[in-house]
């Protein structure tokens with residue numbers, strides 16, 4: 001079976017949206033990536049760190065989804081990474097209220113031995129030095145390395161981020177962050193500049209406005225599915241990355257043509273993630289529901305036009 005390694009935060013999140021507020025609930029980039037990738041019948045390992053305050057039931061939940069958690073270190077007397085955010089009324093933008101690194105500040109990731117030959121690695125949102133350390137532990141250069149990052153790391157570790165970017169094949173980044181990274185307003189120009197920094201494939205996520213995939217002069221666009229209910233966008237970007245990488249891992253085909261399908265899978269999974277707070281929707285998502293929504297996606301975007 002195809003092996004996928006995910007590194008990223010496993011966290012407590014406290015979220016505020018126009019529809020309500022949560023106390024500390026399960027969150028983290030690796031959590032959302034893992035829950036999405038778990039739908040593809042592949043071997044998945046999550047590499048992360050938590051404190052002893054992290055509930056066993058959350059770890060059990062990941063295990064139940066067949067995610068190997070032997071690479072999640074539990075630091076005795078340590079505190080788990082905590083993030084809190086508040087969404088604006090349009091739900092497309094948010095303010096980070098709190099980022100407490102806690103155990104993440106001294107995290108030395110260890111990729112489980114039997115996963116060091118994985119063919120796909122997802123470097124979820126984390127300090128770029130930690131992301132590099134994971135790449136250094138792989139026995140061979142993986143077939144595909146996908147990087148996700150955010151403004152927090154651009155502000156605090158830009159030089160290191162540039163080092164990681166040189167070693168990845170795909171970057172997934174949101175529109176605002178692509179503009180911050182390049183200083184360009186046009187996403188086409190921004191994508192070109194990001195290409196020049198390393199990644200051959202650039203995915204720019206535009207929240208409810210879908211996602212763009214750039215590769216040299218080729219561009220593919222997938223809208224987001226118009227949803228009746230958007231409750232909490234937290235984790236949508238990570239869920240997208242998990243669906244994208246999971247699909248590529250399952251199919252073993254990393255051509256641009258197949259990446260288009262991966263974008264559709266990523267968008268479809270992300271459309272579920274936003275329907276409930278935190279990980280709730282993803283915890284109970286069934287494959288039949290995904291299949292149904294993929295069909296809706298197809299209908300939404302397919303048309304016959306006769307060109308004279």
Ligand code: AMP
Pocket residue numbers: 009011012013027028029082083099125126127150152153233234235236237238239
């Ligand atoms: P997303 O909405 O896809 O950008 O991801 C949100 C998740 O990222 C939340 O569950 C947070 O726990 C996690 N997160 C927030 N800030 C950071 C950060 N600076 N580094 C790593 N993970 C973070």
